[in-house]
Amino acid sequence: MQAQYVHPDDIRSQFSQAMSAMYRAEVPQYGTLLELVADSNADVLAQNAGLQALLERRGETGRLNIEYHGAIRLGTAAELSGMRRVFAVMGMQPVGYYDLSVAGVPVHATAFRPIDDAALKRNPFRIFTSLLRLELIEDAALRAEAEQILAARQIFTPGALALLDAHDLQGGLTKEQATQFVEQVLETFRWHQQATVSDAQYQHLHDAHRLIADVVSFRGPHINHLTPRTLDIDAVQAGMPLRGIVPKAVIEGPPRRACPILLRQTSFKALQETVLFSGADGQTVQGQHTARFGEVEQRGAALTPQGRQRYDELLNAARSHVPATNTPAYTKALQDIFKDLPDDWDAMREQGLAYFRYSATPAGLAAQAAPAGSIGELLASGLLQCDPILYEDFLPVSAAGIFQSNLGGPAGAAYATRSNRDQFAEALGQQPHDELALYASAELASLQQALSDLGLHQDAAALLQS
Ligand code: OOG
Ligand code: NI
Numbered sequence: 013m014q015a016q017y018v019h020p021d022d023i024r025s026q027f028s029q030a031m032s033a034m035y036r037a038e039v040p041q042y043g044t045l046l047e048l049v050a051d052s053n054a055d056v057l058a059q060n061a062g063l064q065a066l067l068e069r070r071g072e073t074g075r076l077n078i079e080y081h082g083a084i085r086l087g088t089a090a091e092l093s094g095m096r097r098v099f100a101v102m103g104m105q106p107v108g109y110y111d112l113s114v115a116g117v118p119v120h121a122t123a124f125r126p127i128d129d130a131a132l133k134r135n136p137f138r139i140f141t142s143l144l145r146l147e148l149i150e151d152a153a154l155r156a157e158a159e160q161i162l163a164a165r166q167i168f169t170p171g172a173l174a175l176l177d178a179h180d181l182q183g184g185l186t187k188e189q190a191t192q193f194v195e196q197v198l199e200t201f202r203w204h205q206q207a208t209v210s211d212a213q214y215q216h217l218h219d220a221h222r223l224i225a226d227v228v229s230f231r232g233p234h235i236n237h238l239t240p241r242t243l244d245i246d247a248v249q250a251g252m253p254l255r256g257i258v259p260k261a262v263i264e265g266p267p268r269r270a271c272p273i274l275l276r277q278t279s280f281k282a283l284q285e286t287v288l289f290s291g292a293d294g295q296t297v298q299g300q301h302t303a304r305f306g307e308v309e310q311r312g313a314a315l316t317p318q319g320r321q322r323y324d325e326l327l328n329a330a331r332s333h334v335p336a337t338n339t340p341a342y343t344k345a346l347q348d349i350f351k352d353l354p355d356d357w358d359a360m361r362e363q364g365l366a367y368f369r370y371s372a373t374p375a376g377l378a379a380q381a382a383p384a385g386s387i388g389e390l391l392a393s394g395l396l397q398c399d400p401i402l403y404e405d406f407l408p409v410s411a412a413g414i415f416q417s418n419l420g421g422p423a424g425a426a427y428a429t430r431s432n433r434d435q436f437a438e439a440l441g442q443q444p445h446d447e448l449a450l451y452a453s454a455e456l457a458s459l460q461q462a463l464s465d466l467g468l469h470q471d472a473a474a475l476l477q478s
Contacts, residue, residue, distance in 0.1 A: 016184075016186060017182070017184025017185055018184070018185055018187055018190040019103075020100075020101060020102055020103030020131075021103050021126070021130075021134040021135055022190070023101060023102045023103070023185065023190045023193065023194065024102035024103050024104065024126065024134075024135050024137055025134065025135040026190065026191070026194045027102055027137070027194050027198075028078070028079050028135060028137035030194050030198050031079065031082060031198065031201060031235060031238065032046075032078070032079050032238060034198060034201070034202065035082075035235060038304070039283065039304055039306065041256075041257055041280060041283070041306060042238060042306040044255050044256070044257060045252070045280065046077070046240055047255075048248060048251050048255055049240045049242045049248055049308055050077040050240075052242060052243070052244055052247045052248050052251060053076050053077055053243050055244075055247070056243040056244045057243070063243065066399060069399055070369075070399060070402065071129075071133040072402070074133065075132075075135075075136050075241060076240075076241060076243070077240060077241075078135075078137075078240060078241075079137055079238045079239065080136055080137070080138070080240060080241040080309060080311075081123070081137065081138045081139065081140055081238070081239045082137075082138075082139050082140070082201075082235050082236075082237060082239065083140040083141070083142070083235070083236050083237055084139060084140075084142070084201065084233040084235055084236065085119060085141075085143075085223065085226060085233055085236065086141060086142065086143050086144065086167075086227070087143075087144050087146075087158075087162040087165075087227045088162050089143070089439030091162075091233070092141070092143050092440050093439065093440060094167070094168055095141060096124070096440055096442070097176050098168070098172070098176065098197055098200075099139065101179050101185065103126050103131050104124040104126060104137075104138060104139070105124065105125065105126075105127050105445055106122040106123070106124055106141075106440055106442065106444040106445065107123050107124075107125055107127060107404075107405060107444055107445045108122055108123055108405050108406065108445070108446075108447045109122060109433050109436060109444050110122065110123075110408045110411060111408065111433075112142070112408060112411060112412050112415065113145060113148060113426070114408070114412075114426050114427070115409065115412030115413075115416075115426065116412070116416075116427065117221075117223060117412050117415045117416070117419075118145045118148040118149070118223060118224065118427060119143060119144055119145060119223065120142070120143055120432065120436050121140060121141060121143065121406075121411070122141055122436070122444045123138050123139070123140050123141070123405060123406055124138055124139050124141055125137075125138030125139075125404060125405075127445060129454065132404065136404070138404075140406060140411065143436065143439060144223070144224065144228075145432070146158055146159055146162075148427050149220050149221075149224065150220075154216055154217070154220055157213070157216075158217060158224065158228045161208065161209065161213075161228050162227075165208065165231060165232070167200050167233060168196075168197075168200055169196045169199050169200070171192065171196040172193065172196035172197050172199070172200065175189055175192060175196060179193075199232075200232050200233065201232070201234060201235040202232065202234065203234045203285075204230050204231045204232065204234065205285070205286065205287055205288055206287070206288045207229045207230055207287050207288060207289050207290070207299075208229060208230060208231055208290075209228070209229045209289060209290070210289050210290050210291065210292065210297070211289040211291065211299055213229070213289075214299065217229060222302075222419040223415070225301075226419075229287075229301075234304065235304075236303050236305065236418075237279065237304065237305045237307045237418075238306065238307070239277075239306075239308060239309050240309075241308075241309055241310070241311060242308045242309070243310065244310065245263055245276045245277075245278060245309070245310035246263070246268055248308050249263055252280060257280045257306075258280055258281050259279070259280055259281075260278055260281065260413075260414075260417040260418075261337065261339045262278075262336050262337075262339050262342060262343070262413070263276050263277065263278045263343075264276065264277045264278065264409070264410035264413040265407055266312070266327070266346075266350060267343070267346040267347045267350050268347075269312075269350070270355050270356075271312070271355050271356060271360065272310060272311070272312025272313065273313050273315060273319075273323065273366065273403070274311075274312055274313070274314075274323065274403045274407060275310070275311055275312070275405075275406065275407055275410065276309065276310045276312075277307060277308070277309045277310075277410055277413075277414060278307070278308055279305050279306060279417065279418060280305055280307075281305060281417065282302040282303055282304055282305040282418040282419075283302065283304055283305070284300050284302050285301055285302070285303070285304070286298060286299070286300060287299050287300065287301045302419075307414065311402050311404075312400070312403060313360070313366040313367070313400035313402070313403060314366065314400070314401045314402065314403040314404070314405075314451045315365060315366050315367070315403070316365060316366060316367060316448075316451075317448060318363075318364055318365060319360070319364070319365030319366050320448075322352070322353055322365065323353070326349050326350050326352060326353060327346075327409060329349050330342065330345045330346045330349045330350075331409075333345045333349070336413070353365070357400060360400075361387075361398065362388070366401075367400070367401040367452065367454070367455045368398040368399065368400055368401060368455060368458075369398060369399050369400075369454065369458040370387075370396060370397070370455070370458045370459040370461075370462040371396070371398070371458065371461075371462050371465075372395065372396060372397075372465040372466050373394060373395055373396065373397045375395060376395030376396060376465070376466050377465060377466075379395060381467050382395045382466040382467060382468055384468055384470055386475065387459075387475050387476070387478075390466075395466055396462055396466065401451055401455060404447070404450075405447045456473060456476065459472040459475065459476060460472040
């Protein structure tokens with residue numbers, strides 16, 4: 013990219029700041045949540061020098077207290093492929109495929125996020141992007157109606173579309189274009205009080221699934237939440253009521269551990285907002301809609317396929333043991349059942365459960381020539397060190413829990429359907445990146461670099477296998 017163009021990471025930073033400001037103005041409770049998270053993170057860091065040092069080594073201190081992710085729900089394949097172009101301008105690539113239909117939510121999804129380390133450090137902002145699966149609406153007439161309504165809408169402004177073309181032609185955006193681009197794109201994420209449907213249409217869509225009404229009834233895919241990153245989600249969960257915020261009952265994901273893994277999430281309940289429907293005789297009819305909420309997340313280590321399989325098995329065991337609606341009993345069951353998974357970085361590394369980033373220690377760099385050895389031996393010699401790689405993706409069961417608690421009502425029955433990755437990739441216009449391959453290659457590259465820094469000519473891939 014040429015120098016006259018703004019770096020995609022900088023456009024993404026502008027965008028996430030603009031989104032945060034817009035959302036704080038639209039959903040005041042979200043501003044309160046951001047304050048709570050900032051206060052809590054400061055407390056945690058003040059009490060935990062080791063964590064502070066780890067965050068510094070991983071270059072994550074700048075990623076606290078700011079939005080880590082947001083979410084939107086789209087209605088058509090064209091909207092999804094358009095979003096892919098928009099996010100590409102901001103250095104965000106589709107990663108992962110999430111099928112939520114198994115949990116009774118008629119969507120599948122990906123996360124548009126920065127993928128390389130430097131970009132993640134600059135600004136981690138990503139958008140969990142769902143696509144409605146209209147084929148899961150059973151009522152054929154309603155499905156046709158929803159399709160027609162969606163086909164008639166254009167979620168991007170003419171200005172955004174023109175700038176996308178300019179970007180693709182030029183290979184970048186100038187400073188002025190980038191600022192305009194962020195302004196124009198922001199419009200797509202804005203809340204619209206005025207629905208595009210009548211109250212009767214809304215009701216039909218709502219009866220089919222609340223989420224269908226949320227996607228189909230409005231001019232665009234309003235951002236439905238933003239999520240800062242916390243270092244202690246239990247403290248934030250406990251702190252919410254003290255600041256007048258009502259949290260969902262249960263924290264999604266793994267239990268609290270000394271060695272945090274994957275992703276833990278909680279949210280505050282969606283607001284009930286007044287919306288305006290078009291009445292039969294050109295009148296406006298007032299109604300209510302709940303969609304927008306705030307969330308927090310605590311991230312831990314990325315797990316290998318073996319680690320992830322263990323996680324899924326243990327989570328399923330806990331969930332089948334106690335319904336997640338029974339909060340104290342569920343939390344206890346989760347803690348107990350997860351005792352099966354070692355809560356110790358060395359054990360997790362030795363058993364191949366998590367991904368690590370390797371580097372030469374100062375002593376290793378100073379040593380003239382390190383003696384060759386296994387990873388365990390190099391670590392034990394103090395020449396090599398490793399830190400768990402941060403999980404940058406999402407969890408389908410947790411995502412379904414977040415959806416559900418904010419759609420109101422109990423979990424719907426699973427749709428009797430297959431996940432449809434190919435259909436999603438076709439709508440998107442590419443295959444989403446495989447998140448596990450990204451972690452594995454980051455781990456391998458870090459070990460290769462560390463070995464070379466230590467003056468060792470060992471095969472990194474072979475070392476990781478053994
Ligand atoms: C998205 C829910 C998924 C998460 O953090 O898992 C999500 C939605 O409600 O649209 O954002
Ligand atoms: Ni979320």
